[in-house]
Amino acid sequence: xxxKPCVNIRKExxxxxxxxxxxxxxxxxxxxxxxxxxxxTAISELARNxxxxxxxxxxxxxxVDDFEHKGLQIIAVDEGPGIRDISQVMEDGYTTSGGLGxxxxxxxxxxxxxxxxxxxxxxxxxxxxxxxx
Amino acid sequence: xxxLRIPILKLQNYLLISIQIDLDDQxxxxxxxxxxNKIHKSGATGVVIDLTSVDIVDSFIAKVxxxxxxxxxxxxxxxxxxxxxxxxxxxxxxxxxxxxxVQTALDLEQGLIKLRQELxx
Ligand SMILES: Nc1ncnc2c1ncn2[C@@H]1O[C@H](COP(=O)(O)OP(=O)(O)O)[C@@H](O)[C@H]1O
Ligand SMILES: [Mg+2]
Numbered sequence: 001x002x003x004k005p006c007v008n009i010r011k012e013x014x015x016x017x018x019x020x021x022x023x024x025x026x027x028x029x030x031x032x033x034x035x036x037x038x039x040x041t042a043i044s045e046l047a048r049n050x051x052x053x054x055x056x057x058x059x060x061x062x063x064v065d066d067f068e069h070k071g072l073q074i075i076a077v078d079e080g081p082g083i084r085d086i087s088q089v090m091e092d093g094y095t096t097s098g099g100l101g102x103x104x105x106x107x108x109x110x111x112x113x114x115x116x117x118x119x120x121x122x123x124x125x126x127x128x129x130x131x132x133x
Numbered sequence: 134x135x136x137l138r139i140p141i142l143k144l145q146n147y148l149l150i151s152i153q154i155d156l157d158d159q160x161x162x163x164x165x166x167x168x169x170n171k172i173h174k175s176g177a178t179g180v181v182i183d184l185t186s187v188d189i190v191d192s193f194i195a196k197v198x199x200x201x202x203x204x205x206x207x208x209x210x211x212x213x214x215x216x217x218x219x220x221x222x223x224x225x226x227x228x229x230x231x232x233x234x235v236q237t238a239l240d241l242e243q244g245l246i247k248l249r250q251e252l253x254x
Binding site for chain 1: 155157158159188189190191192193195196218219220221223224227228229230
């Protein structure tokens, strides 16, 4: 549980950098191709949200290996505007930027565990994990 | 930073594109613009976009691809997407993206056959 590299999200291209690193980690841990794609896609969504709505932030990776689970946790952290109504942003199709509004509800379905903490004016932290089957 | 340019080939009345790189947002948008310009200039009636080498399509790329199909259609060119990897198809479903009005085919060759059938009747 100690290894915890982070990718700073500052420019648009960091979205690609983060998802590529995430895919590599997922492969190392032993995820199959489809789960690698799920993890990379989830990272891409979270990183783009940081870039679009908070400006900057970071995506960190934590390898989980305990009695219960083996897998990867993605932690997306920003100090942006925060989210006022979490149940609203978790609805399919809800967007404030003319996107598809598929990002957050999508990440929840792509991953096995999803957790979001957000405070208006403080920022947002999202944790999403996938377990190796 | 300037966007990469994805090559667009012309074959008779068709335009062929094979996406070989991990698409960042700028490159995807540049591609959208380049393709529409090329349809306009060439008067192409069909477009095949091959995604065999694409191993991730997130909601942004999916939106760009969906928009490309709609816009090309408005300009009189039918688009077929080919070679979508199984893992990509599955992640799109998880994202809740169905690309309903989009024509697809197994590979470039099948894509061309599909276009020919569509455009000839
Ligand atoms: N990190 C964030 N900080 C502030 N607001 C956010 C953040 N991530 C998402 N949001 C809000 O949640 C909405 C839904 O996000 P998402 O499901 O990814 O769809 P989209 O990005 O297409 O709008 C966004 O439009 C935005 O208003
Ligand atoms: Mg989003």
